[in-house]
Amino acid sequence: MKKFLLPVALLSAAIPAHAQDDLLAMLNDSVEEKVFSTASWKSTRVINGHSTENTAHGVLDFRIGHRFGFVSDGISEFFGLDGATVRLGFDYGITDRLQVGFGRSGYQKTIDGSLKYKILRQCGSGCGMPITLSVVAASSVTTLTADKVPWYEPGRTDYFTHRLAYSWQLLIGRKFSEGFTLQLMPGLVHRNLVQYEEEENDVMNIGAAARYKLSKRLAVTAEYYYVLPDQLAEPTSAELAADPDAGFKNSLAIGLDIETGGHVFQLHFSNSTGLFERAFITETVGSWAEQEVHFGFNISRVFTLHRPKRPM
Amino acid sequence: MNTRNLIIAAALLLPFGLTAQERWTARTGTVTFSSITPLENIEAKNTKASSVFDATTNDLVFVVLIRSFEFEKALMQEHFNENYMESTKFPKATFKGKVDGLKAGALGTAGTYNATVTGELTMHGVTKTITTAGVFTVDAAGKVSASCDFSIKPEDYEIKIPGMVKDNIAKDINVHVRMEYIRS
Numbered sequence: 001m002k003k004f005l006l007p008v009a010l011l012s013a014a015i016p017a018h019a020q021d022d023l024l025a026m027l028n029d030s031v032e033e034k035v036f037s038t039a040s041w042k043s044t045r046v047i048n049g050h051s052t053e054n055t056a057h058g059v060l061d062f063r064i065g066h067r068f069g070f071v072s073d074g075i076s077e078f079f080g081l082d083g084a085t086v087r088l089g090f091d092y093g094i095t096d097r098l099q100v101g102f103g104r105s106g107y108q109k110t111i112d113g114s115l116k117y118k119i120l121r122q123c124g125s126g127c128g129m130p131i132t133l134s135v136v137a138a139s140s141v142t143t144l145t146a147d148k149v150p151w152y153e154p155g156r157t158d159y160f161t162h163r164l165a166y167s168w169q170l171l172i173g174r175k176f177s178e179g180f181t182l183q184l185m186p187g188l189v190h191r192n193l194v195q196y197e198e199e200e201n202d203v204m205n206i207g208a209a210a211r212y213k214l215s216k217r218l219a220v221t222a223e224y225y226y227v228l229p230d231q232l233a234e235p236t237s238a239e240l241a242a243d244p245d246a247g248f249k250n251s252l253a254i255g256l257d258i259e260t261g262g263h264v265f266q267l268h269f270s271n272s273t274g275l276f277e278r279a280f281i282t283e284t285v286g287s288w289a290e291q292e293v294h295f296g297f298n299i300s301r302v303f304t305l306h307r308p309k310r311p312m
Numbered sequence: 313m314n315t316r317n318l319i320i321a322a323a324l325l326l327p328f329g330l331t332a333q334e335r336w337t338a339r340t341g342t343v344t345f346s347s348i349t350p351l352e353n354i355e356a357k358n359t360k361a362s363s364v365f366d367a368t369t370n371d372l373v374f375v376v377l378i379r380s381f382e383f384e385k386a387l388m389q390e391h392f393n394e395n396y397m398e399s400t401k402f403p404k405a406t407f408k409g410k411v412d413g414l415k416a417g418a419l420g421t422a423g424t425y426n427a428t429v430t431g432e433l434t435m436h437g438v439t440k441t442i443t444t445a446g447v448f449t450v451d452a453a454g455k456v457s458a459s460c461d462f463s464i465k466p467e468d469y470e471i472k473i474p475g476m477v478k479d480n481i482a483k484d485i486n487v488h489v490r491m492e493y494i495r496s
Contacts, residue, residue, distance in 0.1 A: 020408040020431075023364045023373040028404070031362050031375050035403070039394045056386030124379075124400065178400055216395045217474070261477055262387065304385045 035124040040132065040175040040183075043264045043300050044091055044099065044116075046209040046223045047253040048272055048280045052132040052173035052183060054118055055093035058306030063089045063103070065275040067296035070286060080295060087275040092305075105275055108150075112276040114138035122174060134171040139164060140276050151195050162193035167277035169207075179213040185225075189281050196233040203282050204228045217259045221266070225251040225281050232282060245287040251280045252288060266298040334367035334495070336419065336456060341491035343376055347482040354388060354481070356381040363491050365411065365458070367419055372429060374407040374489075396471050397436055405435035407442075414448060419493075422450045429460060438469040459490040 041051035044061060055061045065087040069080030077083065089103025089112075097118040104111050120133040142149065146158035169187035176182060185207035194201055207225040214220060227250055235247035255268030271286030271293045273279065286292035341361035347354040360380045365372045378399040383389040393399040409431015418425050425448040433442050446460035463484040466473060473481050 019366065019369050020371045020373055020410075023366060023371055024375070024406060024408050027362050027364055027373055027375040028406070031360075031377060031404070033360075033377055033380070035377075035379050039390050059386050125403070261391070261480075302387050304387075307384055 032126055034126040036127075037122040037124045037132070037175045040122070040173055040181045041211055041221075042219060042257040042259050043266065043298070044101075045266075045298060045300075046183070046211070046221055047255045047266060047268050047270060047298070048251065048275055049185065049207060049209070049223060049225070049277065050114075050116060050134070050136045050169065050171060051209065052118070052134050052171045054097065054099040054116060054134075055091050055302065057093045057096045057308045058304060059093050060303045060305050061091040062301050062303065063087075063091065064299045065089065065103075065105075065296070066298070067270065067273060067275070067294040070292045070294060071269075072291040072293075085273060085275075103276065105279070107274040107279055108142040109144050110140050110142045110274070110276060110279070112138060112140040130174060132171070132173045132175075134173075136167070136169040136171060138167045138169075138277050140167075140278050141165075151193060159193075164192045165278040166190045167281070169277070181211040183209045185209070187277070187281070189278055191278060191282065199233045200231040203231045205281050207281075211257070219257040221253075221255045221257055221268070223251075223253045223255075227281065245290050245292075247285065248282070249284050249287055251284045262301060264298075264300040266300070268296055268298075269293045270296055334417075334419070336365040336367060336493035337496045338363045338491040338493045341374075341489065343381075343487065343489050345381075345485050345487045347485050349480060349482050352480045354383070356383045356389070356392065358382070361489070361491065363493070364496075365493060367414075367416070370411045370414065372407070372409055372411050372431065374405075376405045378403055378405060378435070396466070396473070402436050405433070407431055407433045411446070419448065419450055419456050420454075422452050422454070424449050433464070436469045436471055440464075440468055456493040456495075457491065458493065459488070461486065461488050463487065 041053045043051065044053050044055060045051060067085050069077055069083035071079045073080050085106040087103050087105040089101060091099055091101035093099050099116040102111065102113040114136060116134055116136045118132065118134045120129055120131060122132040123129040142163045146152065167187060167189045169185050171183055171185050173181065173183035187205050187207065189203040189205065191201055205225055205227045207223065209221065209223040211219050211221045232248045239246040249271055251272040253268050253270035253272065255266050258265040271288055272284040273294065274283060286294070339362055340359055341363055343358045343361045345356055358376055358381045361374060361376045363374045378397045379393060381392065383392065409429055412428040412430065414425055414427040427446050427448060428443065429446045430443040432439050442462060444460050444462040446458055448456065448458045450456050463486050465484055
């Protein structure tokens with residue numbers, strides 16, 4: 001009896017002393033809540049291509065994408081800085097999961113549009129989903145005059161449909177830690193008309209992208225798109241004689257993201273000239289080995305146009 | 313100490329720990345904060361704050377999920393979580409303390425009661441003691457609500473504000489808490 005009662009008495013006496021901690025523990029246990037991972041990337045684009053980030057509901061993202069000329073052009077072109085190609089674009093969040101965007105590029109005077117939908121959201125805590133899964137559908141149309149398109153031949157009829165191209169991508173991403181994010185992007189680019197007979201209209205490709213945060217506001221990024229073989233034209237022997245590195249190259253870009261509050265600045269080197277999927281996935285010709293890379297930057301500025309009523 | 317004394321001691325203490333409680337809980341309390349500067353006013357609201365008040369011991373605790381603060385601008389909310397509060401590392405703010413100056417049984421009678429709240433506020437991994445004046449209100453229907461205002465300095469909680477935006481964020485952040493308690 002005595003042995004049994006002593007601990008009971010001590011326990012009872014201990015309750016008032018630790019009451020606050022007990023109350024806190026009780027509350028802590030009951031407020032666990034489902035939280036999704038956020039900010040896997042600083043922006044809706046890794047460098048050229050889409051990231052798993054969307055603009056939030058009601059937010060408009062104005063993006064300026066700027067690529068200077070090839071660094072290999074040398075001092076006479078100030079290492080590419082004398083020339084530039086630009087894409088101006090807008091992305092808007094219709095919901096937190098659905099983003100619509102369009103843009104206009106100097107490259108082949110192209111207008112592009114895109115839809116991005118977040119199907120799955122990676123869980124931060126209180127749930128189990130390990131990845132974020134998004135689907136991106138994009139299309140582009142070149143507005144070059146009929147005699148300027150790459151496939152121009154005298155007497156050939158210029159069909160509007162020939163100018164169209166489409167791209168579909170799945171974005172499979174995971175934020176492994178606060179600092180490290182990885183993403184895989186299997187995709188398909190469809191071109192209604194191709195320049196050479198031996199080229200495929202449907203070009204299968206797979207991209208990979210990674211981010212590593214150096215500090216809260218600084219991150220290094222890299223992005224690579226691999227095009228599966230035998231889909232794009234091989235350079236002719238004459239072209240190879242002139243430039244042993246001629247022909248199509250896979251797109252590789254390496255960048256630095258700088259966040260300053262309302263803006264995100266993305267500085268990078270990339271061997272791709274165009275800033276929409278058809279261009280950088282299937283039309284990259286720059287060779288990293290020959291310094292045929294562009295210095296470039298993206299500037300992203302967001303505007304809150306509409307403040308959604310969030311459920312209370 | 314003999315066995316009889318122990319039984320008496322246990323008998324006296326057990327009910328105190330287990331039954332003689334007047335416990336009040338709140339689940340959907342509101343915590344708002346505002347940062348007022350000439351350049352920019354920033355406000356955020358959290359409507360999921362939880363609290364328990366034990367009117368027997370006057371113990372008061374709060375738990376607030378940092379992620380549940382909602383801002384007007386989505387980007388502000390992202391930066392608040394990512395850059396300032398680091399809510400992945402420190403998901404909750406907690407408070408544990410005591411209420412002074414509230415008479416026992418007061419919450420059973422309609423009226424307005426002033427009290428002082430003192431305790432430890434933990435957020436962003438840092439614990440500081442705060443004291444503030446609070447008001448308990450019991451309406452005619454017996455509904456109990458409580459509110460208080462206080463201000464905190466981000467630097468006290470090791471929340472770093474970069475030079476570039478230091479003029480956009482106030483040195484003192486005003487916090488307003490309002491809870492509606494239900495007897496549990």
